[in-house]
Amino acid sequence: xxxxxxxxxxxxxxxxxxxxxxxxxxxxxxxxxxxxxxxxxxxxxxxxxxxxxxxxxxxxxxxxxxxxxxxxxxxxxxxxxxxxxxxxxxxxxxxxxxxxxxxxxxxxxxxxxxxxxxxxxxxxxxxxxxxxxxxxxxxxxxxxxxxxxxxxxxxxxxxxxxxxxxxxxxxxxxxxxxxxxxxxxxxxxxxxxxxxxxxxxxxxxxxxxxxxxxxxxxxxxxxxxxxxxxxxxxxxxxxxxxxxxxxxxxxxxxxxxxxxxxxxxxxxxxxxxxxxxxxxxxxxxxxxxxxxxxxxxxxxxxxxxxxxxxxxxxxxxxxxxxxxxxxxxxxxxxxxxxxxxxxxxxxxxxxxxxxxxxxxxxxxxxxxxxxxxxxxxxxxxxxxxxxxxxxxxxxxxxxxxxxxxx
Amino acid sequence: xxxxxxxxxxxxxxxxxxxxxxxxxxxxxxxxxxxxxxxxxxxxxxxxxxxxxxxxxxxxxxxxxxxxxxxxxxxxxxxxxxxxxxxxxxxxxxxxxxxxxxxxxxxxxxxxxxxxxxxxxxxxxxxxxxxxxxxxxxxxxxxxxxxxxxxxxxxxxxxxxxxxxxxxxxxxxxxxxxxxxxxxxxxxxxxxxxxxxxxxxxxxxxxxxxxxxxxxxxxxxxxxxxxxxxxxxxxxxxxxxxxxxxxxxxxxxxxxxxxxxxxxxxxxxxxxxxxxxxxxxxxxxxxxxxxxxxxxxxxxxxxxxxxxxxxxxxxxxxxxxxxxxxxxxxxxxxxxxxxxxxxxxxxxxxxxxxxxxxxxxxxxxxxxxxxxxxxxxxxxxxxxxxxxxxxxxxxxxxxxxxxxxx
Numbered sequence: 087x088x089x090x091x092x093x094x095x096x097x098x099x100x101x102x103x104x105x106x107x108x109x110x111x112x113x114x115x116x117x118x119x120x121x122x123x124x125x126x127x128x129x130x131x132x133x134x135x136x137x138x139x140x141x142x143x144x145x146x147x148x149x150x151x152x153x154x155x156x157x158x159x160x161x162x163x164x165x166x167x168x169x170x171x172x173x174x175x176x177x178x179x180x181x182x183x184x185x186x187x188x189x190x191x192x193x194x195x196x197x198x199x200x201x202x203x204x205x206x207x208x209x210x211x212x213x214x215x216x217x218x219x220x221x222x223x224x225x226x227x228x229x230x231x232x233x234x235x236x237x238x239x240x241x242x243x244x245x246x247x248x249x250x251x252x253x254x255x256x257x258x259x260x261x262x263x264x265x266x267x268x269x270x271x272x273x274x275x276x277x278x279x280x281x282x283x284x285x286x287x288x289x290x291x292x293x294x295x296x297x298x299x300x301x302x303x304x305x306x307x308x309x310x311x312x313x314x315x316x317x318x319x320x321x322x323x324x325x326x327x328x329x330x331x332x333x334x335x336x337x338x339x340x341x342x343x344x345x346x347x348x349x350x351x352x353x354x355x356x357x358x359x360x361x362x363x364x365x366x367x368x369x370x371x372x373x374x375x376x377x378x379x380x381x382x383x384x385x386x387x388x389x390x391x392x393x394x395x396x397x398x399x400x401x402x403x404x405x406x407x408x409x410x411x412x413x414x415x416x417x418x419x420x421x422x423x424x425x426x427x428x429x430x431x432x433x434x435x436x437x438x439x440x441x442x443x444x445x446x447x448x449x450x451x452x453x454x455x456x457x458x459x460x461x462x463x464x465x466x467x468x469x470x471x472x473x474x475x476x477x478x479x480x481x482x483x484x485x486x487x488x489x490x491x492x
Numbered sequence: 493x494x495x496x497x498x499x500x501x502x503x504x505x506x507x508x509x510x511x512x513x514x515x516x517x518x519x520x521x522x523x524x525x526x527x528x529x530x531x532x533x534x535x536x537x538x539x540x541x542x543x544x545x546x547x548x549x550x551x552x553x554x555x556x557x558x559x560x561x562x563x564x565x566x567x568x569x570x571x572x573x574x575x576x577x578x579x580x581x582x583x584x585x586x587x588x589x590x591x592x593x594x595x596x597x598x599x600x601x602x603x604x605x606x607x608x609x610x611x612x613x614x615x616x617x618x619x620x621x622x623x624x625x626x627x628x629x630x631x632x633x634x635x636x637x638x639x640x641x642x643x644x645x646x647x648x649x650x651x652x653x654x655x656x657x658x659x660x661x662x663x664x665x666x667x668x669x670x671x672x673x674x675x676x677x678x679x680x681x682x683x684x685x686x687x688x689x690x691x692x693x694x695x696x697x698x699x700x701x702x703x704x705x706x707x708x709x710x711x712x713x714x715x716x717x718x719x720x721x722x723x724x725x726x727x728x729x730x731x732x733x734x735x736x737x738x739x740x741x742x743x744x745x746x747x748x749x750x751x752x753x754x755x756x757x758x759x760x761x762x763x764x765x766x767x768x769x770x771x772x773x774x775x776x777x778x779x780x781x782x783x784x785x786x787x788x789x790x791x792x793x794x795x796x797x798x799x800x801x802x803x804x805x806x807x808x809x810x811x812x813x814x815x816x817x818x819x820x821x822x823x824x825x826x827x828x829x830x831x832x833x834x835x836x837x838x839x840x841x842x843x844x845x846x847x848x849x850x851x852x853x854x855x856x857x858x859x860x861x862x863x864x865x866x867x868x869x870x871x872x873x874x875x876x877x878x879x880x881x882x883x884x885x886x887x888x889x890x891x892x893x894x895x896x897x898x
Binding site: 102105106109136139140142143144145146147148150151152154155157158159161162164165166167168169170172173179180182185206229231 | 508511512515542545546548549550551552553554556557558560561563564565567568570571572573574575576578579585586588591612635637
């Protein structure tokens with residue numbers, strides 16, 4: 087008998103029929119003899135509905151009250167799911183984040199888990215109960231209700247799996263696993279049987295939407311094997327785990343191609359090539375709460391250089407204002423904003439030991455007439471910024487070039 | 493500066509506009525220098541929506557999970573109300589029943605308050621915060637979420653007022669106070685300026701729907717003055733408090749006329765007039781969970797008697813089955829069920845010192861051609877069961893006869 091943590095997102099419990107299907111699956115898992123802990127999100131779009139209500143009563147709702155409000159969503163789904171499981175003859179009990187001992191810091195809306203006091207869950211498990219835990223929420227050390235922010239339910243599931251030393255954390259979602267590219271734009275994309283934590287991190291960071299970055303970081307740190315699979319077909323999906331060092335000997339060099347069209351590019355032109363300039367710019371952006379992603383500084387020509395960086399599109403205007411404020415101080419010429427960009431990335435642990443992968447990427451894009459605006463790399467990833475209109479073609483051509491087509 | 497507890501029911505916070513109006517009023521009260529604690533119900537019919545969802549996923553949802561589910565409703569309304577108050581520049585903070593220290597027994601769906609640990613509320617009040625507390629809910633000594641059952645938010649408000657030694661507990665509702673009769677059927681009904689706890693208890697027990705019986709019992713026990721008033725007009729309403737002994741010297745003998753058409757009458761015929769028979773019958777009914785209200789046993793004729801009693805209409809079939817089971821044991825002839833009845837009651841503390849009030853009631857009904865099926869009395873109330881079709885006419889004629897018409 088093993089201990090399994092299962093996470094169900096909003097689409098998996100969107101209505102009573104979906105809740106019944108999920109309850110059937112949980113009952114099935116329990117009857118196989120496994121201990122089961124479930125982390126569940128709010129039903130369908132109910133969190134959006136609550137946010138809309140909040141915006142109708144207050145122009146800028148505070149974090150504490152917003153968290154109090156939003157946590158009502160999981161309370162509903164977890165109670166309904168628990169009832170549905172009991173209806174199937176399996177003992178089940180639901181727990182709020184607070185009751186499950188999920189202790190966080192006080193950063194409302196984006197709280198971090200500090201500790202999980204799992205004794206109450208462990209007790210229920212020892213009695214043979216299925217434990218249904220509200221995803222996305224916890225209680226602060228100051229006894230206030232908190233939420234974990236985007237992808238919070240994934241993080242709840244992984245943290246519970248780590249605290250309870252579960253054998254696996256199954257992430258159920260509306261797709262059947264992690265794909266070598268987004269199947270909606272790349273019809274020949276394949277479902278991956280397994281990916282390493284490092285690859286999954288790079289994928290999540292560069293546009294893969296299946297898993298939230300934070301939950302993968304958590305899983306890697308505590309070495310919790312993840313199994314990403316569908317709550318509609320229930321077929322086996324993709325394992326995300328520590329694959330060791332030598333696994334890529336016989337494998338494809340590139341595991342997947344991701345893309346992200348949600349960013350804009352800013353370029354500060356004719357920046358004096360002096361120490362401290364970049365620090366000044368990016369400290370100001372950080373202070374303004376702008377999330378900077380890629381940063382590229384070209385080599386200088388005649389002691390002036392260009393600094394380009396990408397930010398989420400909806401933060402581009404704020405970023406531009408911050409930079410304009412700094413132009414005099416840094417002595418730069420100006421700043422341009424380009425919203426018509428997208429990023430395409432290739433990811434693969436094999437890139438570490440295979441030189442020339444980046445070159446192949448650039449050649450492939452060039453052969454397809456696709457211009458490259460920016461380049462950035464990590465040990466297992468190479469990303470290029472291209473024109474937004476070109477990104478789907480870029481994904482497909484790279485998917486083919488690296489032998490990933492099904 | 494006084495401390496005011498305000499309770500807002502579902503219709504008072506049914507939508508964002510209503511929440512804004514309530515927030516305005518709370519802000520106004522706070523600006524007058526009063527400390528304010530608010531108990532709030534779930535928005536409009538949202539509790540009914542949650543019950544419907546539960547019935548879609550489970551045929552007989554368990555009490556613990558049902559309470560977990562239903563308490564989501566107040567969580568939403570209290571967070572929204574708190575945000576709306578903060579929006580008006582008044583510091584406010586919301587508390588779940590658990591956070592407010594409302595400790596109950598473990599009877600899910602109808603929990604009783606054991607204790608209020610009000611230190612967290614007191615702390616917030618001392619800081620000048622408006623405290624918004626979820627009505628209807630608490631936490632059991634076993635750390636499970638509980639609900640208080642029908643009228644629970646009223647009980648929450650009164651219990652908070654008692655624990656915090658508030659000067660008044662204001663119950664805001666969709667009518668403007670307690671009336672001398674139901675204005676929908678008795679157009680000449682008057683709003684009462686004040687009624688005693690005892691009168692209010694009898695009114696609540698005999699069909700007055702403005703206040704839940706439990707909350708009035710609680711208010712009387714802890715001597716918490718109640719002010720029942722409208723959240724639509726905000727005008728002063730009806731005070732419910734200890735009026736002392738001599739208050740009725742110059743007042744009307746009868747304070748109000750109530751009616752209740754929600755019950756059915758059962759009559760057990762030809763019951764042997766022996767000790768212990770009534771005990772046997774009503775013990776069996778209690779064990780079956782039937783709520784018996786009025787009981788009348790007629791004087792016996794030839795050592796046989798009839799026992800009549802009323803129960804909520806939807807429990808009549810169950811009550812009949814229980815009695816049929818007992819017929820052999822008690823040696824009675826049979827049982828009849830009459831669903832076409834209604835009860836009309838006159839209530840007034842002055843009845844204690846004014847003989848002949850009951851006789852006036854019977855004469856009035858007779859003069860209007862209304863037949864009386866059953867009679868029962870307390871020191872400050874006389875109730876008659878009449879035909880259901882006759883009850884509105886009965887209310888109006890009694891209202892006139894006792895000089896209550898506006």
